[in-house]
Amino acid sequence: MADSLVLFTSIGLSEQKAKETLKNEALSSTLKDAIIQAQRVRGASGVDKAMGTLLYSMASRLKDSKRVAFLSDSIVQSKICTELQLAAALEFVKSHPHDPINQREFEKACGVGVVITPEQIEDAVESVMKKHKEHLLMERYHFNMGLLMGEARAALKWADGKVIKNEVDLQVLHLLGPKTEADLEKKAKPQKAKVAEIEVKAKKEEAAVNGEVKTGEGKSLMEQLRGEAIKFHKPGENYTTEGYVVTPNTMDLLKKHMEITGGQIRTRFPPEPNGILHIGHAKAINFNFGYAKANNGICFLRYDDTNPEKEEEKYFTAIKDMVEWLGYKPHEITHASDNFQQLYVLAVDLIRRGHAYICHQKGEELKGHNAPASPWRDRPTEESLVLFERMKKGLFAEGEATLRMKMVMEDGKMDPVAYRIKYTPHHRTGDEWCIYPTYDYTHCLCDSIENITHSLCTKEFQARRSSYFWLCNTLDVYCPVQWEYGRLNLTYTVVSKRKIIKLVETGVVRDWDDPRLFTLTALKRRGFPPEAINNFCARVGVTVSQTTTEPHLLESCVRDVLNDRAPRAMAVLEPLKVTITNLPETSKSDIRVPDFPANEAKGSHTVPFTRTIFIEESDFREVMEKGYKRLTPEQPVGLRHAGYVISVKKVLKDAQGKVVELEVNCCSSETAEKPKAFIHWVSQPLVCEVRLYERLFLHKYPEDPSEVPNGFLSDINPHSLHTISSALVDTSVKGAKILDRFQFERVGYFSLDPDSTADKLVFNRTVTLKEDPGKI
Numbered sequence: 001m002a003d004s005l006v007l008f009t010s011i012g013l014s015e016q017k018a019k020e021t022l023k024n025e026a027l028s029s030t031l032k033d034a035i036i037q038a039q040r041v042r043g044a045s046g047v048d049k050a051m052g053t054l055l056y057s058m059a060s061r062l063k064d065s066k067r068v069a070f071l072s073d074s075i076v077q078s079k080i081c082t083e084l085q086l087a088a089a090l091e092f093v094k095s096h097p098h099d100p101i102n103q104r105e106f107e108k109a110c111g112v113g114v115v116i117t118p119e120q121i122e123d124a125v126e127s128v129m130k131k132h133k134e135h136l137l138m139e140r141y142h143f144n145m146g147l148l149m150g151e152a153r154a155a156l157k158w159a160d161g162k163v164i165k166n167e168v169d170l171q172v173l174h175l176l177g178p179k180t181e182a183d184l185e186k187k188a189k190p191q192k193a194k195v196a197e198i199e200v201k202a203k204k205e206e207a208a209v210n211g212e213v214k215t216g217e218g219k220s221l222m223e224q225l226r227g228e229a230i231k232f233h234k235p236g237e238n239y240t241t242e243g244y245v246v247t248p249n250t251m252d253l254l255k256k257h258m259e260i261t262g263g264q265i266r267t268r269f270p271p272e273p274n275g276i277l278h279i280g281h282a283k284a285i286n287f288n289f290g291y292a293k294a295n296n297g298i299c300f301l302r303y304d305d306t307n308p309e310k311e312e313e314k315y316f317t318a319i320k321d322m323v324e325w326l327g328y329k330p331h332e333i334t335h336a337s338d339n340f341q342q343l344y345v346l347a348v349d350l351i352r353r354g355h356a357y358i359c360h361q362k363g364e365e366l367k368g369h370n371a372p373a374s375p376w377r378d379r380p381t382e383e384s385l386v387l388f389e390r391m392k393k394g395l396f397a398e399g400e401a402t403l404r405m406k407m408v409m410e411d412g413k414m415d416p417v418a419y420r421i422k423y424t425p426h427h428r429t430g431d432e433w434c435i436y437p438t439y440d441y442t443h444c445l446c447d448s449i450e451n452i453t454h455s456l457c458t459k460e461f462q463a464r465r466s467s468y469f470w471l472c473n474t475l476d477v478y479c480p481v482q483w484e485y486g487r488l489n490l491t492y493t494v495v496s497k498r499k500i501i502k503l504v505e506t507g508v509v510r511d512w513d514d515p516r517l518f519t520l521t522a523l524k525r526r527g528f529p530p531e532a533i534n535n536f537c538a539r540v541g542v543t544v545s546q547t548t549t550e551p552h553l554l555e556s557c558v559r560d561v562l563n564d565r566a567p568r569a570m571a572v573l574e575p576l577k578v579t580i581t582n583l584p585e586t587s588k589s590d591i592r593v594p595d596f597p598a599n600e601a602k603g604s605h606t607v608p609f610t611r612t613i614f615i616e617e618s619d620f621r622e623v624m625e626k627g628y629k630r631l632t633p634e635q636p637v638g639l640r641h642a643g644y645v646i647s648v649k650k651v652l653k654d655a656q657g658k659v660v661e662l663e664v665n666c667c668s669s670e671t672a673e674k675p676k677a678f679i680h681w682v683s684q685p686l687v688c689e690v691r692l693y694e695r696l697f698l699h700k701y702p703e704d705p706s707e708v709p710n711g712f713l714s715d716i717n718p719h720s721l722h723t724i725s726s727a728l729v730d731t732s733v734k735g736a737k738i739l740d741r742f743q744f745e746r747v748g749y750f751s752l753d754p755d756s757t758a759d760k761l762v763f764n765r766t767v768t769l770k771e772d773p774g775k776i
Contacts, residue, residue: 011052031059037072111158141183225294265297274310275497283488289328298331358387458487527751527766567595571729571744575614605732629676638678645672685728688761
């Protein structure tokens with residue numbers, strides 16, 4: 001270690017930096033090789049500090065250790081003299097993984113030998129200054145000087161950035177003179193011209209369809225997913241990805257891949273058809289379909305139907321419906337079972353190549369990461385081929401034999417299973433097969449068959465990346481790139497298929513679409529707009545980090561959409577009868593109510609106004625309290641949209657002393673003193689059922705034993721559903737279709753439930769009008 005410390009300090013590293021470097025074994029090894037090679041070439045001349053800095057930078061960024069000598073030579077021979085040239089050199093060797101490197105192409109790509117004279121820099125800056133002279137004179141030092149630097153750098157690719165900056169500063173000073181007090185003042189932000197609200201909303205609606213809505217906290221979903229925003233490889237440049245394995249046939253396979261795809265981005269969304277999609281899948285759908293859409297590519301909906309025991313037709317249909325509901329259309333719907341024959345042929349090839357074998361260990365013996373090694377691992381290839389054929393013909397019982405791959409996964413698990421026996425008819429292939437491939441075997445090969453460019457999956461599949469690359473390369477087929485991103489999790493819920501089934505079976509919820517769940521079918525039934533879910537995914541972001549998010553952030557996205565989309569209506573959940581005594585018994589008039597009060601140009605509807613109306617019980621108090629602004633015997637109140645103010649004349653009660661009716665007088669709001677509040681009301685209303693939802697679980701993490709020691713079923717919120725069977729709603733909702741959404745003024749956003757009949761409408765509360773910080 002002492003020798004290495006001396007070696008590192010000899011190229012100009014401080015002792016502290018050298019010691020830190022020694023802690024990184026991979027970096028230390030690469031840097032040591034680079035310095036030794038440099039000293040061999042330089043001899044007595046030694047390595048100066050500038051060269052040492054470049055050697056260190058190269059060693060810390062280089063992934064391919066076989067290029068160390070080549071790049072070290074280029075640095076100490078003064079071919080690579082700047083960080084800019086080094087970056088170009090690293091990019092060149094990364095994109096040319098095979099020897100020999102074409103020296104001429106390399107030097108051209110890195111600007112070797114290119115000399116930029118001071119006169120060239122002066123001329124280039126002068127040209128840029130001339131182009132922007134008018135704006136420079138107008139804005140003076142408030143002008144964006146970075147623009148001048150950027151254009152000058154673009155014109156002089158290999159010039160020293162510091163020299164360019166000095167020249168820009170000099171020419172700006174010559175043109176504008178020294179800074180004045182006005183130049184030093186902070187630039188005022190220009191007032192944006194106001195655009196008519198209706199135009200703004202129209203643009204928002206159009207943008208929502210295309211995924212271009214800003215989240216309020218940054219870029220739209222499409223902006224985040226466009227190629228440059230995510231540093232993914234370009235089609236055909238799979239080999240530039242860290243960890244990607246390059247074989248002698250890689251370049252030929254990539255060439256054929258590019259001929260088939262034409263350089264188009266291809267992704268896939270590969271759900272298992274054994275359950276309903278949940279909110280986490282919404283991120284996966286947006287990521288896979290959105291990335292393809294944002295980059296003019298295509299996305300397949302591929303059902304991973306390799307387990308016939310758990311797959312049902314209803315799940316296939318529901319998955320497709322949810323993908324389309326979120327606004328995405330698959331380029332093609334495919335199935336893993338489409339490839340069963342091809343996968344079988346590849347499995348035979350894998351055995352022939354000596355990389356798979358038939359094993360007779362039981363399933364329980366294979367569980368965990370410390371499972372005992374198989375005693376059949378080294379059985380002869382021909383024997384495994386015969387046994388695999390016998391498996392295919394149904395000559396073994398379930399669990400009696402498996403096909404296992406000879407490889408170790410990133411998480412240390414050895415020899416994952418490729419095929420197992422299941423005597424269950426398949427929904428598409430019937431009894432044709434009794435052996436079915438596993439995810440570890442199927443997924444990467446189906447990606448290869450479909451020429452997927454970017455295999456996007458959540459972080460828990462990172463442990464399978466090495467097996468993904470290994471299997472494609474071992475079979476000598478096109479190898480896509482697996483990219484992982486952070487899974488989306490929500491608090492106060494469970495999304496596990498097994499746990500949702502338990503909730504259904506125990507009667508806690510009615511089915512997979514119970515609006516208290518966070519399955520996509522449940523959110524749709526509750527009235528969540530698909531645009532809101534997509535916007536939520538954009539707000540969470542497409543980062544690789546795991547995220548656990550509060551439900552109120554999703555609800556906020558829902559309010560943002562429904563505020564612009566849901567027409568207003570008036571509904572009374574806990575009715576109190578009000579008789580207006582100074583109106584005739586036959587009095588009836590039509591009141592115009594705007595669908596969107598903030599923008600009355602979007603339409604209106606009429607509701608009847610008669611002698612008898614109904615208001616919310618909570619909008620009346622018999623005893624006046626401080627701060628209460630609604631109706632009391634001493635305090636009148638206005639009626640929304642009606643143009644009337646009412647005041648209490650008599651309070652009627654039942655035998656138990658409960659207030660059951662109010663007798664009031666009304667007068668025009670134009671002549672009366674302005675009331676402290678306006679309340680909603682209904683007259684000649686429809687009777688409907690209203691379902692109010694709260695969180696299903698009491699704790700944030702119902703699956704965490706430290707929070708809920710007795711299991712998630714013990715954490716159910718007893719008040720998660722409150723049904724009001726005789727709520728009243730105005731007649732404007734008559735004729736509404738299932739899932740139509742409304743804002744019940746002062747109450748919340750509601751959606752028409754599929755349980756509705758011609759005789760009685762049923763409304764689900766989608767979200768409250770604003771977040772209630774006190775709710776469970």
